[in-house]
Amino acid sequence: MTTSTVPARAGRGPVHVARIGWERGKLEVKEFFRQRESVVFTVAFPVILLFIFGSILNYNIDGGIKFSQYFVPGIIAAGLFGVCFQTVAIQIAIERDKGILKRLQGTPMPPASYFLGKIVMIFSLVVLEIAVLLAIASALGKVTLPSDWHKWVTLVWVTVIGTIAGSLLGIAFSSVPRSGKAAPATITPIALVLQFLSGVYFVFTGLPTWLQHVGAFFPLKWIAQGYRSVFLPDSFAAQEPAHTWEHGRIALILALWAVAGLVLTLRTFRWRSSRDA
Amino acid sequence: MTDEPAIRIRGLRKTYGEHVAVDGLDLDVPRGECFALLGPNGAGKTTTVEILEGYRPRNGGEVTVLGLDPARATRDWRVRVGIVLQSTGEFEALTVREVVRHFATYYPAPRDPAEVIDAVGLAGKANARAGTLSGGQRRRLDVALGIIGRPELLFLDEPTTGFDPEARKEFWELIRQMSADGTTILLTTHYLYEAEALADRVGVIDAGRLVEVGTPATLGGRDTAATVVSWDGPAGRESISTETPTAAVAKLSAQFGGEVPGLAVARPTLEDVYLTMIGTSKGATE
Numbered sequence: 292m293t294t295s296t297v298p299a300r301a302g303r304g305p306v307h308v309a310r311i312g313w314e315r316g317k318l319e320v321k322e323f324f325r326q327r328e329s330v331v332f333t334v335a336f337p338v339i340l341l342f343i344f345g346s347i348l349n350y351n352i353d354g355g356i357k358f359s360q361y362f363v364p365g366i367i368a369a370g371l372f373g374v375c376f377q378t379v380a381i382q383i384a385i386e387r388d389k390g391i392l393k394r395l396q397g398t399p400m401p402p403a404s405y406f407l408g409k410i411v412m413i414f415s416l417v418v419l420e421i422a423v424l425l426a427i428a429s430a431l432g433k434v435t436l437p438s439d440w441h442k443w444v445t446l447v448w449v450t451v452i453g454t455i456a457g458s459l460l461g462i463a464f465s466s467v468p469r470s471g472k473a474a475p476a477t478i479t480p481i482a483l484v485l486q487f488l489s490g491v492y493f494v495f496t497g498l499p500t501w502l503q504h505v506g507a508f509f510p511l512k513w514i515a516q517g518y519r520s521v522f523l524p525d526s527f528a529a530q531e532p533a534h535t536w537e538h539g540r541i542a543l544i545l546a547l548w549a550v551a552g553l554v555l556t557l558r559t560f561r562w563r564s565s566r567d568a
Numbered sequence: 569m570t571d572e573p574a575i576r577i578r579g580l581r582k583t584y585g586e587h588v589a590v591d592g593l594d595l596d597v598p599r600g601e602c603f604a605l606l607g608p609n610g611a612g613k614t615t616t617v618e619i620l621e622g623y624r625p626r627n628g629g630e631v632t633v634l635g636l637d638p639a640r641a642t643r644d645w646r647v648r649v650g651i652v653l654q655s656t657g658e659f660e661a662l663t664v665r666e667v668v669r670h671f672a673t674y675y676p677a678p679r680d681p682a683e684v685i686d687a688v689g690l691a692g693k694a695n696a697r698a699g700t701l702s703g704g705q706r707r708r709l710d711v712a713l714g715i716i717g718r719p720e721l722l723f724l725d726e727p728t729t730g731f732d733p734e735a736r737k738e739f740w741e742l743i744r745q746m747s748a749d750g751t752t753i754l755l756t757t758h759y760l761y762e763a764e765a766l767a768d769r770v771g772v773i774d775a776g777r778l779v780e781v782g783t784p785a786t787l788g789g790r791d792t793a794a795t796v797v798s799w800d801g802p803a804g805r806e807s808i809s810t811e812t813p814t815a816a817v818a819k820l821s822a823q824f825g826g827e828v829p830g831l832a833v834a835r836p837t838l839e840d841v842y843l844t845m846i847g848t849s850k851g852a853t854e
Contacts, residue, residue, distance in 0.1 A: 299647060299675075299676035299677040300644045300647065300676060301642075301643035301644050301646065301647045301675075301676060302676055303643070310673075311673060311674065314670060314673050315670075318662065318666065318670050321661075321662065321666070322659070322661045322662055325661035325662075325697075326660075326661050386658075389655070389658050390653065390655035390658060391658045391659075393623070393653065393655070394651075394653060394655075394658065394713070396623070397621060397622075397623070397646065397649075397651040397653070398646060398671065398674045398675075398717070399643040399644070399646040399647045399674050399675060399717070400674045401643065563623070
């Protein structure tokens with residue numbers, strides 16, 4: 292009856308991997324948005340920061356630019372990195388602890404589909420995050436949206452490469468905390484320190500030079516710089532550390548981080564918690 | 569190919585540092601059988617099953633599950649194996665239907681999700697979020713995910729821990745149905761009556777070794793063991809232990825001239841047999 296002589300084989304090939312990845316992505320988005328705390332923490336936190344810093348720091352920086360015009364790209368970058376790195380690393384650490392990954396490992400799901408599903412979820416969160424931040428910031432007059440379409444193209448490519456790099460690093464980093472419970476305490480401080488080193492809360496060139504060098508090692512600084520090139524006039528580029536927007540270097544460094552994240556993920560990703568191994 | 573047992577284990581060994589969890593285990597489970605692995609906590613049940621499921625590497629011995637070494641599990645092999653782990657309750661925010669439908673997409677020829685939800689008795693909860701289910705209902709969801717792919721072999725690791733008696737009875741019915749449909753089942757449990765109710769054969773595992781394998785009725789020489797015949801004698805309750813209970817009862821009947829007051833004939837229960845086995849093997853290893 293149900294037993295056939297030739298057992299059915301698992302689906303294979305890139306189309307199958309993409310289809311299951313898409314299914315996983317839809318499921319993950321659904322799951323995420325039904326957990327109100329995570330939505331509030333992830334999406335609303337940058338909005339709250341925008342309000343607080345936007346109201347306190349009401350002054351002009353060099354070049355006669357309102358600080359908020361400088362701050363909004365930074366907060367968008369921090370929001371993107373928060374979703375990619377922080378949310379993903381914490382979420383996967385918890386999933387590993389709860390045995391979700393172990394259960395998936397016991398099915399014929401292609402492992403690549405799991406990662407694709409995460410990236411689908413992250414992209415939808417990132418797009419939502421950027422849309423909400425820009426809508427609020429421009430409604431409050433904290434930022435002027437660019438009119439040149441080139442700038443929007445820059446916004447898209449910085450977002451895409453930044454998201455891929457940040458997500459892969461988040462997936463790789465999820466193996467660092469020893470348990471799901473320890474994950475937020477391990478990962479959140481790293482994200483916070485990076486925000487201070489990357490020119491999110493104040494003008495990057497205001498940092499001591501050696502700290503600028505430290506910040507320049509990490510991806511968030513480059514994402515923030517990419518977004519500044521979208522929202523600040525090109526004349527402001529002269530006040531960046533290299534006196535240009537360095538688009539080529541931004542793309543290169545983020546791509547290198549993406550490759551590093553991928554290699555680390557492939558080498559260190561665990562489907563089971565350390566207690567269970 | 570079809571004569572080959574679903575599970576074949578020879579000299580299986582697994583150590584965690586100094587601790588020997590599985591110590592030279594041999595077992596064949598033929599296709600279509602429902603086999604129960606019975607043993608106290610820490611006996612090596614879960615370790616053995618997780619090696620068979622392809623989750624854990626082993627330190628020695630040969631293992632073949634559906635013709636393949638599970639240490640080299642492929643996705644094609646995973647299609648044919650259903651797994652119900654000990655852990656449960658992972659999908660709080662999703663509904664039963666969403667989770668079951670999603671897992672169906674992993675398999676090339678899945679069962680109908682609605683039919684599976686019905687079969688595990690969750691039809692009334694199909695639209696409920698998994699986080700709102702009771703412990704027993706979550707376990708049924710686990711089983712639904714284990715059988716959605718139409719597995720040839722189903723592993724159930726302590727599936728009814730935390731069930732109330734009614735839920736357990738219904739769950740047993742589901743497992744019997746799967747077994748009647750030809751699914752090979754390997755079940756671990758520490759409930760003796762569960763092994764007795766479901767399994768074609770029972771293996772008792774203790775300290776990483778199979779102490780004995782047999783049908784629930786014959787395990788530990790239960791069918792031929794001394795039987796206790798007891799009755800109400802003139803001086804109060806009396807009993808004898810005998811190899812020939814029928815003759816003993818006939819003799820008593822003649823003695824009393826017909827009915828024997830308060831007659832009881834008791835073979836050792838599975839529990840008596842089991843406790844004796846565990847006790848013996850504990851004594852032997854210490």
